Amino acid sequence: MHIIIIGNGISGSTAARHIRKLSDHKITMISSETEYPFSRTALMYIYMGHMKYDHTKLYEDWFWQKNNIETVNSHVDHINTDQSKIQLSDGTLMEYDKLVIATGSKSNKFGWPGQNLNGVQGLYNIQDLKMMEAASRKGIRRAVIVGGGLIGIEMAEMFHSRQIPVTMLVREDSFWNIVLPQNESQMINRHILANGIDLRLEEELLEIKGKDGSVSSIVCKNSTEEIHCEFVGLTVGVSPNIDFVKSSDILTNKGVLVNSNLQTSVPNVYAIGDCAELSSPKEGRRNIEAVWYTGRMMGEAVANIICNSSESYDQGIWFNSAKFFDIEYQVYGQISVVLPEGIGTLYWEHPSENKAIRINYEMASKSVIGFNLMGIRYRHTVCEKWLTENTHIETVLENLSLANFDPEFFNEYEQSLMDKYNAINRKNLTLKSKRKLRLVENFLQSDLND
Amino acid sequence: MQPYKSIAISSHHLKEDLPFHQKIALSLVAIGALIQIVFWVGNITANAGLWLYSSLALIVGGSLWYFREQYKDTLPGIKNNGVLFASLTAKGTLAWMLGVVLTGFYVVLYWFPEYLGLGGDGAANSGLVALFDPLSMLLKGKPASQWFVYGTLYTLIIFLMGVKFIYKYRHNRYQVYRTMSIIFFQTAIAFILPEILVGLNLPYNDFKNIWPLNYYFFFDWHINDLIASGLFGYFVLFWGIILFLVVTPVMTYFYGKRWYCSWVCGCGGLAETAGDPFRQLSDKSLKAWKLERWIIHSVLIFVTLMTVSVLVTRFTGFSRIFGIDSYTLSSWYGFLIGAAFSGVVGVGFYPIMGSRVWCRFGCPMAAYLGILQRFTIKLPWFKETKRMSKFRITTNGGQCISCGNCSTYCEMGIDVKAYAQRQEDIVRASCVGCGICSAVCPRGVLRLENI
Numbered sequence: 001m002h003i004i005i006i007g008n009g010i011s012g013s014t015a016a017r018h019i020r021k022l023s024d025h026k027i028t029m030i031s032s033e034t035e036y037p038f039s040r041t042a043l044m045y046i047y048m049g050h051m052k053y054d055h056t057k058l059y060e061d062w063f064w065q066k067n068n069i070e071t072v073n074s075h076v077d078h079i080n081t082d083q084s085k086i087q088l089s090d091g092t093l094m095e096y097d098k099l100v101i102a103t104g105s106k107s108n109k110f111g112w113p114g115q116n117l118n119g120v121q122g123l124y125n126i127q128d129l130k131m132m133e134a135a136s137r138k139g140i141r142r143a144v145i146v147g148g149g150l151i152g153i154e155m156a157e158m159f160h161s162r163q164i165p166v167t168m169l170v171r172e173d174s175f176w177n178i179v180l181p182q183n184e185s186q187m188i189n190r191h192i193l194a195n196g197i198d199l200r201l202e203e204e205l206l207e208i209k210g211k212d213g214s215v216s217s218i219v220c221k222n223s224t225e226e227i228h229c230e231f232v233g234l235t236v237g238v239s240p241n242i243d244f245v246k247s248s249d250i251l252t253n254k255g256v257l258v259n260s261n262l263q264t265s266v267p268n269v270y271a272i273g274d275c276a277e278l279s280s281p282k283e284g285r286r287n288i289e290a291v292w293y294t295g296r297m298m299g300e301a302v303a304n305i306i307c308n309s310s311e312s313y314d315q316g317i318w319f320n321s322a323k324f325f326d327i328e329y330q331v332y333g334q335i336s337v338v339l340p341e342g343i344g345t346l347y348w349e350h351p352s353e354n355k356a357i358r359i360n361y362e363m364a365s366k367s368v369i370g371f372n373l374m375g376i377r378y379r380h381t382v383c384e385k386w387l388t389e390n391t392h393i394e395t396v397l398e399n400l401s402l403a404n405f406d407p408e409f410f411n412e413y414e415q416s417l418m419d420k421y422n423a424i425n426r427k428n429l430t431l432k433s434k435r436k437l438r439l440v441e442n443f444l445q446s447d448l449n450d
Numbered sequence: 451m452q453p454y455k456s457i458a459i460s461s462h463h464l465k466e467d468l469p470f471h472q473k474i475a476l477s478l479v480a481i482g483a484l485i486q487i488v489f490w491v492g493n494i495t496a497n498a499g500l501w502l503y504s505s506l507a508l509i510v511g512g513s514l515w516y517f518r519e520q521y522k523d524t525l526p527g528i529k530n531n532g533v534l535f536a537s538l539t540a541k542g543t544l545a546w547m548l549g550v551v552l553t554g555f556y557v558v559l560y561w562f563p564e565y566l567g568l569g570g571d572g573a574a575n576s577g578l579v580a581l582f583d584p585l586s587m588l589l590k591g592k593p594a595s596q597w598f599v600y601g602t603l604y605t606l607i608i609f610l611m612g613v614k615f616i617y618k619y620r621h622n623r624y625q626v627y628r629t630m631s632i633i634f635f636q637t638a639i640a641f642i643l644p645e646i647l648v649g650l651n652l653p654y655n656d657f658k659n660i661w662p663l664n665y666y667f668f669f670d671w672h673i674n675d676l677i678a679s680g681l682f683g684y685f686v687l688f689w690g691i692i693l694f695l696v697v698t699p700v701m702t703y704f705y706g707k708r709w710y711c712s713w714v715c716g717c718g719g720l721a722e723t724a725g726d727p728f729r730q731l732s733d734k735s736l737k738a739w740k741l742e743r744w745i746i747h748s749v750l751i752f753v754t755l756m757t758v759s760v761l762v763t764r765f766t767g768f769s770r771i772f773g774i775d776s777y778t779l780s781s782w783y784g785f786l787i788g789a790a791f792s793g794v795v796g797v798g799f800y801p802i803m804g805s806r807v808w809c810r811f812g813c814p815m816a817a818y819l820g821i822l823q824r825f826t827i828k829l830p831w832f833k834e835t836k837r838m839s840k841f842r843i844t845t846n847g848g849q850c851i852s853c854g855n856c857s858t859y860c861e862m863g864i865d866v867k868a869y870a871q872r873q874e875d876i877v878r879a880s881c882v883g884c885g886i887c888s889a890v891c892p893r894g895v896l897r898l899e900n901i
Binding site: 039041051056057058059195321322323325326328330379380407409438 | 525526527528529530531532533534535536621622623624627735736844846847848849851852853854855857858867868871885888889890892893894897898899900901
């Protein structure tokens with residue numbers, strides 16, 4: 001059987017790797033971005049000089065050949081599902097038995113005047129990074145970043161690392177507060193400002209002005225202020241990169257529509273990662289989850305589905321992570337911006353450092369539903385187990401040290417959170433567990449025996 | 451992609467020009483160094499004390515000021531900005547120049563100490579060695595040797611670059627404590643205490659230098675020296691054997707080889723401090739890993755055979771063991787491994803091959819610790835096979851984004867990412883537990899643990 005994978009991002013490359021683990025099928029992985037898979041999340045570190053491109057490759061180059069995964073550096077123009085063929089940009093036709101579409105996202109542009117000028121771009125793939133590098137070499141006296149999300153703050157950090165002044169236009173009244181609760185969001189606001197970024201909240205882009213084909217300034221919508229700049233970063237989200245699919249019979253909406261087996265409307269064609277749109281996602285989850293982890297999990301799932309044809313894609317417990325300049329962020333389970341009816345929240349924030357812990361729980365059953373961490377590392381497996389088992393908040397608090405994943409000798413703040421809970425609820429709970437790997441392993445294994 | 455240049459080591463400020471205060475601070479260091487060079491090249495001996503202490507004060511004061519200025523306006527956190535653009539830290543011209551200078555210095559130090567001013571056969575010192583006579587007289591009442599000069603500079607560099615390291619990782623207590631430990635062991639145990647012992651007419655001894663790193667421990671002359679000095683000598687012999695046979699396995703069982711390699715050891719100490727700007731240069735390829743295992747274990751076998759033959763000669767009088775004269779074997783070991791590998795290549799190649807070339811490819815002590823750290827054993831009374839150490843680096847569930855920072859900044863050339871992205875624990879013989887992979891991870895994925 002010949003399996004063709006379009007796209008070599010984390011979804012496509014994970015699919016290829018797992019299909020090889022499970023079978024001897026012929027695998028071809030096609031990408032027009034790079035010859036071998038690399039970590040797109042690491043693009044910022046290449047610009048900042050922390051790493052070179054080679055450091056960001058997922059595996060050494062020989063890995064793919066050794067595992068008999070053929071890599072093709074080309075672009076797919078068209079899919080012919082009747083003949084089970086794809087057409088590359090040089091006209092080559094390739095026949096498949098199974099096709100996996102994993103083409104990721106493209107940066108959104110909302111039709112602003114001047115959005116196609118030189119120096120105006122998003123940041124998604126390595127070509128974007130090269131453009132950013134070229135623009136930086138020409139000289140940027142100020143960069144304006146439109147959008148208050150993860151890519152926006154990454155871009156701000158990138159320019160900041162090269163001493164390039166940055167103005168950030170954020171539509172909301174606080175950074176990323178469509179995802180982060182208010183306290184956490186405000187912590188990030190303060191940190192952005194502490195880094196010397198010109199952060200403009202409740203501000204939007206009206207138009208981009210150019211000179212000789214390159215950006216020269218932008219006009220803000222609310223203040224009508226004109227800001228001179230040589231670069232405009234459009235980081236207002238991404239959408240599925242599926243234009244080439246639209247000429248085929250495969251049904252699409254925003255993304256390529258798939259069922260819980262990641263199968264599209266056409267048999268033997270699958271879609272995974274950012275470009276896949278689940279027709280019926282799990283309750284509380286989105287149809288399209290354009291995050292690294294979802295892509296990787298779908299890649300593994302599609303390999304199982306193709307090779308074993310038994311399992312379906314299980315979205316699992318939500319988790320994510322990011323880093324906002326120096327503040328690490330981890331989330332496990334459901335953390336909503338506005339507390340829904342019947343949901344309680346326990347929040348502790350360090351008085352002087354950028355550290356915070358939040359645990360949300362159902363008021364009635366007292367079972368935990370989400371963990372939000374700022375500047376503190378928690379164990380994925382431990383949090384996930386508590387969430388899966390609807391563990392009582394007090395049991396979680398008593399054993400919270402099991403979740404602590406900060407390096408040795410770091411201050412542990414579980415007691416502080418506990419004190420807060422005790423004060424609010426007039427309880428007298430104490431920490432029962434210590435931060436010890438042996439105890440964690442015992443805890444994680446305990447469900448197997450139950 | 452190389453628009454930024456900076457002469458700052460592991461430059462954190464990518465400004466094209468150094469701030470004024472840093473220029474002054476750097477100038478003080480340069481003047482301090484220049485005094486030593488002038489004494490060395492010009493063969494001056496007058497007023498050595500005054501000039502030596504002025505020189506050291508300028509170097510220490512200037513460096514501390516420089517580092518303070520470098521970090522005072524930065525927020526705590528990982529800032530490897532421009533590391534792979536800067537000439538010095540990305541194998542550029544400056545790196546090659548520094549490599550040549552360091553290599554040359556080691557060649558002179560080991561084989562041509564007279565060019566440093568060592569007065570052979572009872573003659574008075576001159577040049578650089580003479581400049582350090584006053585300090586040597588102060589510590590042990592004897593004139594300096596080239597090794598005293600080297601020891602002083604070595605300790606000074608670990609202290610100064612250690613302070614810089616602490617500034618750089620001030621948000622990470624593991625790094626701060628570890629570096630304080632390194633500075634303590636180098637200054638007190640490796641430098642001052644042995645000099646004082648010599649001053650008291652006792653044999654020179656570094657109490658944390660363990661056979662087989664300390665390859666001459668069982669040499670005839672060394673054992674004779676120890677025995678000749680009575681009770682103290684017997685204690686040193688006893689302690690040396692206990693360190694190897696008991697302390698090392700027990701400590702490694704509980705904490706992994708890091709207790710030694712990145713908390714105590716002097717070679718490790720230099721690599722962690724002065725070598726820190728170069729840690730990203732280690733080769734991460736599978737090829738390098740294969741080569742590493744061959745070379746380091748060959749050195750371990752070499753040092754074991756050599757030591758056995760020396761001891762057999764001592765106790766039986768037979769000089770030819772394994773078909774080679776034991777004296778020849780030990781002098782070849784001293785030349786090839788003790789000097790050429792650990793010194794010339796080990797430190798001289800920092801700017802080209804990274805900071806742990808010796809520790810990774812050559813150190814027999816690291817090989818021994820690595821075996822204790824990595825391998826499993828199954829004893830009859832065990833229910834299951836057990837790891838010989840509790841130490842491992844664990845991966846935090848599915849949080850890895852394969853960015854590669856961990857592998858890039860692993861000085862031992864371990865491809866940490868290869869494990870992390872597959873959610874596997876990292877258990878590698880070579881891991882010295884420096885904790886930098888965990889520190890540079892932007893997603894909180896790695897943790898050093900003792901189960």
